[in-house]
Every structure is written in structure tokens, then in C-alpha cells.
Amino acid sequence: MNAAHRPRKRFGQNFLHDPGSIERILAAIDPQPGQALVEIGPGRGALTWQLLERLGRLEVIELDRDLCARLDTERHAHPGELIIHSADALKTDFCGLEQPPPLRVVGNLPYNISTPLLFHLLGQAGCIRDMHFLLQKEVVERMAAAPGGRDYGRLSVMLQMLCEVEPLFTVGPGAFHPPPKVDSACVRLIPLPTPRYVIDPDTFADRTRLAFAHRRKTLRNNLKGELHTEQLEAAGIDPGRRAETLSLEEFARLSTLPSGAE
Structure with a gap:
């Protein structure tokens, strides 16, 4: 086992560790053997190993090279095939990953890249079946907001035109290390076969x-x-x-x- 990895502020690292929250997220995802699933930001592997156990094969995208090395060392203790991409999710071609689409995408997303990453994934929604993310609760409220309120904005419009947006449950700061200063929330996004209205x-x-x-x-x-x-x-x-x-x-x-x- 590697020494404990110190969370890096520049990567926006808040590692999920609460067993109850992990179980709720796994239940929401409901991963099944043979499904093509990719995890963004596996971190210390709180979700990773349990996903791998259920799926048998899993791709992960991790920017922190030290965490990639840690995952590479620890995967030998877990059954299944873990494919590690040492890469920036913001620059990743999800449609070109090893597993054939449609992909299921999951992740505990750093707050500082969550909005640009959501827009990046929208551009590749054609090869994505669904997405489950842990995000800042305020961001999830903006994603699902209705017209007329202060939370309704560009993110709301872009996502809702192309996806079903379903907030699932709130996760408190104590579920993470280090604890963030705000609540988080789990959200499900399901890309639509076509936009809700005819658009360019x-x-x-x-x-x-x-x-x-x-x-x-x-x-x-x-x-x-x-x-x-x-x-x-x-x-x-x-x-x-x-x-x-x-x-x-x-x-x-x-x-x-x-x-x-x-």
C-alpha cells in the first residue's frame, strides 16, 4: 500500500471516503457486467475498486500522475481489468476510448473544472449513454433550474436542451477529505437522442x-x-x-x- 496521498489544491482534490455515500452513488449508477464505463478523477479509488468488481473492466482518467501510479500498484490486488489514462479529462476524446460506446461516465468532479468539463462532455454526448457526477450542490441546482430564477443560466439551457437532468441526493462536506466548504450533490444526466427542439x-x-x-x-x-x-x-x-x-x-x-x- 502506498503512503497516504496528500490532496492537492491545484487539482481541486477532495477525496470521497464515506461508505454510506459511496453505496448511494453505486446504487444510483447500478453498474452491470459488460457495460462500458469510464470514471473521471478516480483519486484514491473509493468508487473505482467497487465499480471494477461489479463491471469486470473499467477505464479511468486521472490527471495526477502520483495517483495514477498508486492505482497502477493497487490494481493487482483487485480482480478485473483497470485501464488507466494519465490525462486531462478536459482534453480527452471520450468517443475514442478503448471501450466501444455508448459509454457510462461517472466521477467526483473537482469544483474548479466542473462547468467546462460538462460542456466538453456535451460535445461528445452522441457516444454517451448516461453520466453520474458528484458536484458542488450549487452547480447541480443551476443545471436543473427552471426559467425565471437566479440559478437559471447558460449551463441550465445548454444541458436541458440536450439531456435529462435529474438531481439525486445531497452529500455533506464530512464525506470528503479534506472537507469542502460547501455541500455536494449527486446528479444523473441522460443525453437525449435529439435536442428537445430543432436547433443548429x-x-x-x-x-x-x-x-x-x-x-x-x-x-x-x-x-x-x-x-x-x-x-x-x-x-x-x-x-x-x-x-x-x-x-x-x-x-x-x-x-x-x-x-x-x-
Whole structure:
């Protein structure tokens, strides 16, 4: 057994250790033999070894080389095939991993990369069956938020257009070492076969980003230079509204409008 690995702040490491929380996460994932599953950030292996026992084969992506070496040493004590990728999940081609899609993706995600990683995975959703993540509770609330509230934003719109978002349960700071200063939550994401509405993905992403660029500003101001006020009105969208009040269907409508200059 290797000496205890000291959590590294620059990697945002908070290692899960609470047996009860681990069991709840495993029950939510319900891994079955033969399924293609990849774990992001296995850390000390709290979930890893139990996933491997149930699956027989598991791929993991770990940025910390010391943890990769630790996992490599310890895997000989566990049955099954563990494939270790010493890599940055933000730069990983998930569709090109060793196991054939559809993939199941799981992970206790570092808070500092959770949002960019979710967007990275959205771009590869076509080869993903589902995702189960431990995230900062505030992030999960934003992911599942409805229009009109302060939690509703670009992340909510992008995820809900392409996935079913299901918050599962909260995990307190004491389940981790070191304990974070905030609560965490487990969430399930299931990519949809097609987006909820007909969209051009690139235009939809770009218009959504612009609409939320300055939350206190109206659509008229945030989309100036991209769309005419008259275009918004013709599409049945009041230019004086803020992005946080728009439904998914209205964002889809925005993405169908031809670019114009104010």
C-alpha cells in the first residue's frame, strides 16, 4: 500500500471516503457486467475498486500522475481489468476510448473544472449513454433550474436542451477529505437522442452565450450586433426581457434567426 496521498489544491482534490455515500452513488449508477464505463478523477479509488468488481473492466482518467501510479500498484490486488489514462479529462476524446460506446461516465468532479468539463462532455454526448457526477450542490441546482430564477443560466439551457437532468441526493462536506466548504450533490444526466427542439448546435450555443453575457442587461443589449430588435419582436420575444426569463423553446427560436446588425 502506498503512503497516504496528500490532496492537492491545484487539482481541486477532495477525496470521497464515506461508505454510506459511496453505496448511494453505486446504487444510483447500478453498474452491470459488460457495460462500458469510464470514471473521471478516480483519486484514491473509493468508487473505482467497487465499480471494477461489479463491471469486470473499467477505464479511468486521472490527471495526477502520483495517483495514477498508486492505482497502477493497487490494481493487482483487485480482480478485473483497470485501464488507466494519465490525462486531462478536459482534453480527452471520450468517443475514442478503448471501450466501444455508448459509454457510462461517472466521477467526483473537482469544483474548479466542473462547468467546462460538462460542456466538453456535451460535445461528445452522441457516444454517451448516461453520466453520474458528484458536484458542488450549487452547480447541480443551476443545471436543473427552471426559467425565471437566479440559478437559471447558460449551463441550465445548454444541458436541458440536450439531456435529462435529474438531481439525486445531497452529500455533506464530512464525506470528503479534506472537507469542502460547501455541500455536494449527486446528479444523473441522460443525453437525449435529439435536442428537445430543432436547433443548429453552434448557433444555439453562441446565442445562448451572448444572451447571458451580462445577466442584468436585456436581450436587446446583449444581442446587439447579432440580431435586430425587430427580429426578436417578429419571433414573439420582447427585446426588453432578460435571458433568465426565456424558456428552452424561446432560446431555440432565437437560434433560428439569421444574423443581423443593429
